[in-house]
Amino acid sequence: NAGVTQTPKFRVLKTGQSMTLLCAQDMNHEYMYWYRQDPGMGLRLIHYSVGEGTTAKGEVPDGYNVSRLKKQNFLLGLESAAPSQTSVYFCASSYYSSETQYFGPGTRLLVL
């Protein structure tokens, strides 16, 4: 039981490049989330999903897209990376009937 895993762990991008961050969970959780963590700003919700095939915007969705084609996976895409997207990205998941969110280990992204 690996819990929540994230790929890759670290990535460097040039401005304008695109990439996809992968989140996978093996706990059969319905809800999944993408957050970004920046110094002094805490965890801010980017997008979330309440089930396979569904997505919704969070607090800071601009510049990101997501997809939940399979229940266990939640993808975060950056179509044209900007330096302002330099951050640590965390994925989380939870049961629909529980408030507890389980976080992955994070992906550190540097956009030059």
Place this chain on the structure above:
Amino acid sequence: QQQVKQSPQSLIVQKGGISIINCAYENTAFDYFPWYQQFPGKGPALLIAIRPDVSEKKEGRFTISFNKSAKQFSLHIMDSQPGDSATYFCAAKTNFGNEKLTFGTGTRLTIIP
């Protein structure tokens, strides 16, 4: 608009002392208040949580105090240990749906010998 305000941003406490982190909220629809603990290089993990029908919840050395009228809640760590050194986030959730948590900005706690 920040709905959950957390203070202090950083805190240094001597080993054996009491660490206190405070949070305040504005949205009276919040009905679940968890604290998450994050060690360097790791994702946050749930530490302890409280609902507004009680004023205090204790789990081992960790206690949440909740003041509904003041819209404030705090985390107290008794007999603080070096292993408690981490970043702590308070959060809140409304009473409709289980989808979203609103997090505070975090407190970096350092316990010194």
